[in-house]
Amino acid sequence: xxxxxxxxxxxxxxxxxxxxxxxxxxxxxxxxxxxxxxxxxxxxxxxxxxxxxxxxxxxxxxxxxxxxxxxxxxxxxxxxxxxxxxxxxxxxxxxxxxxxxxxxxxxxxxxxxxxxxxxxxxxxxxxxxxxxxxxxxxxxxxxxxxxxxxxxxxxxxxxxxxxxxxxxxxxxxxxxxxxxxxxxxxxxxxxxxxxxxxxxxxxxxxxxx
Amino acid sequence: xxxxxxxxxxxxxxxxxxxxxxxxxxxxxxxxxxxxxxxxxxxxxxxxxxxxxxxxxxxxxxxxxxxxxxxxxxxxxxxxxxxxxxxxxxxxxxxxxxxxxxxxxxxxxxxxxxxxxxxxxxxxxxxxxxxxxxxxxxxxxxxxxxxxxxxxxxxxxxxxxxxxxxxxxxxxxxxxxxxxxxxxxxxxxxxxxxxxxxxxxxxxxxxxxxxxxxxxxxxxxxxxxxxxxxxxxxxxxxxxxxxxxxxxxxxxxxxxxxxxxxxxxxxxxxxxxxxxxxxxxxxxxxxxxxxxxxxxxxxxxxxxxxxxxxxxxxxxxxxxxxxxxxxxxxxxxxxxxxxxxxxxxxxxxxxxxxxxxxxxxxxxxxxxxxxxxxxxxxx
Numbered sequence: 001x002x003x004x005x006x007x008x009x010x011x012x013x014x015x016x017x018x019x020x021x022x023x024x025x026x027x028x029x030x031x032x033x034x035x036x037x038x039x040x041x042x043x044x045x046x047x048x049x050x051x052x053x054x055x056x057x058x059x060x061x062x063x064x065x066x067x068x069x070x071x072x073x074x075x076x077x078x079x080x081x082x083x084x085x086x087x088x089x090x091x092x093x094x095x096x097x098x099x100x101x102x103x104x105x106x107x108x109x110x111x112x113x114x115x116x117x118x119x120x121x122x123x124x125x126x127x128x129x130x131x132x133x134x135x136x137x138x139x140x141x142x143x144x145x146x147x148x149x150x151x152x153x154x155x156x157x158x159x160x161x162x163x164x165x166x167x168x169x170x171x172x173x174x175x176x177x178x179x180x181x182x183x184x185x186x187x188x189x190x191x192x193x194x195x196x197x198x199x200x201x202x203x204x205x206x207x208x209x
Numbered sequence: 210x211x212x213x214x215x216x217x218x219x220x221x222x223x224x225x226x227x228x229x230x231x232x233x234x235x236x237x238x239x240x241x242x243x244x245x246x247x248x249x250x251x252x253x254x255x256x257x258x259x260x261x262x263x264x265x266x267x268x269x270x271x272x273x274x275x276x277x278x279x280x281x282x283x284x285x286x287x288x289x290x291x292x293x294x295x296x297x298x299x300x301x302x303x304x305x306x307x308x309x310x311x312x313x314x315x316x317x318x319x320x321x322x323x324x325x326x327x328x329x330x331x332x333x334x335x336x337x338x339x340x341x342x343x344x345x346x347x348x349x350x351x352x353x354x355x356x357x358x359x360x361x362x363x364x365x366x367x368x369x370x371x372x373x374x375x376x377x378x379x380x381x382x383x384x385x386x387x388x389x390x391x392x393x394x395x396x397x398x399x400x401x402x403x404x405x406x407x408x409x410x411x412x413x414x415x416x417x418x419x420x421x422x423x424x425x426x427x428x429x430x431x432x433x434x435x436x437x438x439x440x441x442x443x444x445x446x447x448x449x450x451x452x453x454x455x456x457x458x459x460x461x462x463x464x465x466x467x468x469x470x471x472x473x474x475x476x477x478x479x480x481x482x483x484x485x486x487x488x489x490x491x492x493x494x495x496x497x498x499x500x501x502x503x504x505x506x507x508x509x510x511x512x513x514x515x516x517x518x519x520x521x522x523x524x525x526x527x528x529x530x531x532x533x534x535x536x537x538x539x540x541x542x543x544x545x546x547x548x549x550x551x552x553x554x555x556x557x558x559x560x561x562x563x564x565x566x567x568x569x570x571x572x573x574x575x576x577x578x579x580x581x582x583x584x585x586x587x588x
């Protein structure tokens with residue numbers, strides 16, 4: 001049985017999990033893999049709902065990853081009416097060009113690709129977004145629902161700095177424990193090649209466990 | 210399945226525990242990989258895999274280059290199976306940009322991917338037995354056979370291991386008639402090798418004692434933990450991306466998906482043997498049916514490909530499991546996000562669950578039966 005449209009899935013989630021807010025995000029590529037944006041509060045309930053749904057049985061979470069969307073600044077020229085003083089002292093209203101800058105705050109995103117091993121269909125794509133890239137980088141962990149997210153959420157934490165609340169063992173996984181930055185972020189600047197990278201005292205790879 | 214499946218919790222109070230760090234330079238890990246093992250006597254009570262020694266941020270490097278320039282770099286993920294890595298990536302790009310592939314190229318892809326699967330499984334079985342103490346002989350038999358496949362890859366693509374052969378929209382060069390004849394000459398000899406291998410080892414008492422009932426992986430846990438490939442099927446779950454997605458031209462071939470019953474190391478070993486036999490069947494059919502024609506889609510721009518803004522996830526059944534690539538395009542010439550779904554790494558999630566309660570000597574063969582390549586785990 002094929003999966004219904006993302007709109008239909010959204011409707012069923014909102015009926016099955018009271019209070020859940022789901023937004024369908026369209027995908028412009030020919031793959032047409034549209035995704036569902038979840039709110040943080042109900043994400044885990046929605047995940048369990050999708051896993052245990054009798055017709056869909058999305059029991060297999062294949063891929064978990066982070067995506068970084070840095071702050072963007074868009075500038076546009078707008079015409080503004082202003083009082084302009086002429087040389088003889090008289091004031092008149094004229095149209096003047098003014099550049100207006102709008103700052104769109106960046107965010108981090110976690111993406112989950114779900115399939116069903118029982119019904120052999122998929123993917124259903126879930127997304128969660130943080131409020132910004134600095135302070136509010138917390139997202140609920142879906143590892144309690146799908147164990148396969150365990151290492152992959154650790155990787156998103158390691159390389160993007162997304163903190164997954166409720167993860168049983170959230171540590172760095174590819175970089176060493178004393179490392180401080182998040183290398184997969186778009187604004188990451190690698191240290192210069194001729195300066196040796198040293199871990200702070202007591203955090204060498206041998207020190208944990 | 211409604212209960213949650215989290216890692217087991219162990220209480221260490223009032224117990225004499227010894228900590229052993231296996232690796233990063235332990236011969237059983239076939240690379241640079243470490244396991245923090247806690248032992249009570251010889252019994253494993255805790256095991257945490259530690260990796261990242263080979264981490265080079267493959268994904269970031271690919272995001273800095275054009276779509277084309279990531280292809281040779283995918284060779285270095287699972288460096289034993291560069292052909293299937295190429296395929297996983299180009300399939301994702303083809304989904305992202307809506308590219309079609311000529312039929313002859315699809316057949317060539319199947320032929321090289323199945324040859325890759327054969328040599329990977331032969332090598333894995335050889336290494337697994339080496340880990341068990343069958344020094345030399347099985348591994349040399351496997352490598353003798355693998356050499357023949359690598360020679361074919363060399364004459365087709367110019368390289369034995371880093372093939373860099375596939376392109377989105379087809380393959381880089383056409384297979385000549387002489388090359389196809391060489392493959393046609395090799396394929397009928399492959400079942401003889403599998404027989405030889407099996408006769409050497411099946412019903413071997415030591416092999417059975419070491420592998421049966423060791424490292425059992427229950428099917429519910431395997432599904433929940435995202436285990437894929439021969440390891441999943443050894444636990445009896447019928448899931449093969451070749452059968453589910455029918456990518457390429459896999460819907461045209463008749464082959465079975467072998468399934469295990471017990472999910473132990475022995476079943477995982479047998480799964481590789483049986484899959485080698487199915488691979489030979491696919492090769493025979495592909496070599497029989499391969500059509501003439503072009504091998505590249507003429508409309509595809511290899512250099513300067515700029516897919517429309519959007520995203521795509523493409524996946525294939527690599528010899529180790531589901532190999533997937535997730536790409537996000539922002540309309541420019543290089544991928545905004547490039548993500549590999551590495552089957553080797555995700556299959557390690559339940560390493561601890563499989564090892565708990567076994568002797569430390571069993572850890573070596575349980576790890577061997579997972580089939581990891583550190584180039585892919587660490588990326």
